[in-house]
Amino acid sequence: MSSLEIIDLKTHFPTPDGHVRAVDTITLSIMENETFGVIGETGCGKTVLGLSVMRLLPPTATIAGKIRYAGRNLLEVSEAEMRRVRGEEIAMILQNPTTSLNPVIRVGEQIAEAIRLHQGLNKRDAKKKAVEMLDAVKIPSPAERANEYPHEFSGGMKQRVMIAMGLACDPALIIADEPTKGLDVTIKAQIVELIQKVTEKKAMLLITHDLGVARELCDRIALMYAGELVEYAQIKEIFENPLHPYTRGFLGSLPDQGLVPIPGISPSLIELPDGCRFHPRCKYTTDVCKQKHPEMIEVAEGHFVRCFHA
Amino acid sequence: MIDYVLKRMIQLIPALLIVSVVSFSIIYFAPGDPAETLCTGPDGTANPKSVEAFRTKMGLDKPLYTQYLIWLNNVLHGDLGYSYQSGSPVFNHIKRAFGATFKLSVVSLIISLAISIPLGIISAIKQNSPVDVACMVGASLGVSMPNFWLGLLLMLLFGVYLGWLPVAGYGDGGDLEHILLPAITLGTGSAAITARLMRSSMLEALGQDYIQTARAKGVSERIVISKHALKNALIPVVTMIGLNFGYLLNGSIVVETIFGWPGIGRLTIDSINMRDYMMVQGCIMFVAILFVVINLLVDISYRYIDPRIRYDAAR
């Protein structure tokens, strides 16, 4: 059973300089209990993908396509229904906990708010539940810490609070945006372990640029480049048999692969190159790459790639 | 917290000393001999005998710093001298006038905040809409409008043409119908400043990541604005209240004069006009001390409101 199905999603932002095609025709589905990773460089549109599912985009954005979740298209439900979905059915853990937590509201209240809203608990019970959530994410002396403000927490602890907030109403799907960004190695390992544990029975869309984290957490991963997916498969398949030159480049830039960066920079999402979007940076480019935009093809069971030379 | 308050109060001492020096030396701006100046009344000439007596009493024949110390000692004992005009202690006049000014300031501040905060919020939420443009044009006019002109226009409209409110006066101890026009006049300028600040700080708050977090929890837009954004956006507005009080005190000079409101601003002007210099000295010092103390109170409350600062101070 698939939990979330995204079909031909296009999220564009009109600007005076042209359309920013942040998400351009993306199709993917996430199974129940599956963790699906979307990996790519900064600015490839992966955060916008997550925000599109939550419908948390600025009003100027245009969204087309379908986002199927629990038998309905989320792009068509009312705003009131969508508010019920947010936090209760799908939770999003936004990136950068330091700026994503409200500095003037106590941590416990920030968690309890969602509980009161979705589960109709009274103030006291919601507070109690919030403390339990802090305990569940292994924050020591949770009852006291619930009364503290975000700046009294370390970076790793703030990330735990963000996770507790996301889990508070027991959503079936979690979208986590860069949950390990900016954390040092030991803390990162702890957070990865925590995420692994708390999302065991949930579907998760993990957005990251960190392949190491993706390898730990994901069942399947997709590589995203310039607004579209270029390759996806089971995690093992990707690591053992990467087919897209971008995927290979990305794997090659891992520390244990010698940190070889991909030459060139990702294109502006306003002026995308003709043909294959990766061709200006690709060492296997041929004429067809410059002229035709490659389609996603299935090269082995469950292994899809968008390249003429795969 | 108490430590902090004590620390701040100790830090006030040099500021207050400087205030006292400035207030003391103001008398020397007037041309001529200070003893004569201080004993000069509206008729212009001072009685030589009383000048001599005064000179000895205040030690005006002694070196300047001795004079200052004598004066300061008197001030610290609550002796601000005597009004030349009425003969009663300056302190009593100021106490009475301050009551009237305080009443006017508080009502003005309430009017100002009641207008500016909602307008600032609406402007921010409806950024660039006709409502926003109208509010901001109104704010620009409010800042640029001379308060003495606004006061006279209101007087003309509500007092003379419509006859709804008394044109001027204190009424029965400053009752509501007498306080309304001066309070609106006084509050308009500060409302304009506060509305602008409220708008910009609300816009800033609404652009922060934690707003997105609140929305991601499924919080309604009304609560996102009234709780998550407003709590942050109000912090700079609260700090501005101190400055606002300065604005109101400044405005009180003109507004009290126009509306015949017996406050500290009018007392100052009257004393200058009557050449009642001891009173002028008392007024200016009192106003400065008031201003310094209000800023201290705002500083303390600011620390109470913003948890980030409270934490830093505690460490």
Add this chain to the structure above:
Amino acid sequence: MMQHDKHDSWVTNTVARVRESRSAMLGLATVVSLVLLAIFAPQLSPNDPTEVCLGDRLISPFKESKYPLGTDHLGRCVLSRLLYGARVSLAVGITVVGVSTAIGVALGVVSGYYGGILDSAIMRLVDATLSFPSIFLAVVIAGMLGRGLASVMIALVAVEWTSYARVSRGSVLSLKEKEFVESARSLGARDSHIMTRHILPNIIAPVIVVATIGMAYVILAAAALSFLGFGAQPPTPEWGAMLNAGRVYMRTAPYLTILPGFAIMLLVLAFNLLGDGLRDILDPRRVVVE
């Protein structure tokens, strides 16, 4: 030369952005128009602004072609007085802001550059001035000095210089650490040379912003002081004083109250719009980004 080029692009950039900002343009246009009206007041005025004509007292506006905006209680032409009044307000504004800038910038730069006791002393003086509500202090100083525009100008300089001192000191503190100042110093440039050649050109932008908004403040404050009877003395055509004289006739001749106040607001508004626009344009944060 590098320095020079940078300066040129800064100026062109600013001019370009002022043209983009609608409110700054509106403010600038109004300021320019009012300045022109003030300059050509003698040519534009239908009558002598101080000529008393008791036979023509309190004529309403638009009634007689000889007095387009009517006459006051002494039969003086209101339009002519308003035009000449612009001269007074602008002259007071320019003088006070000019002197305050000179004093404030000099003290601020010295304070920021040398630091130490000199800095503390100057900053304590600033703090002391700021302990008083500014109009209160100005009123008392003007009152002590005696009536007249000169007293008002001295009083306003006494409260106004602090803004310039603070803003220039702040800019100097951040500039002091910049490379070009360090390199000038390591090349053995004298302090006076560094201050006038390297630091001053770089604090012009924030000072212009403060000075523009300062013009609005000073014009408003000077009008208030004249309204209270401290500034311009009869028969000088000054807007605040005109308003004060006219308010006695509020019931019968409201235009004597309405017109001068409107003139004050227009001039103050123009400088405020221009100042706000310049502040947005010259915002240091924006300059850094580019």
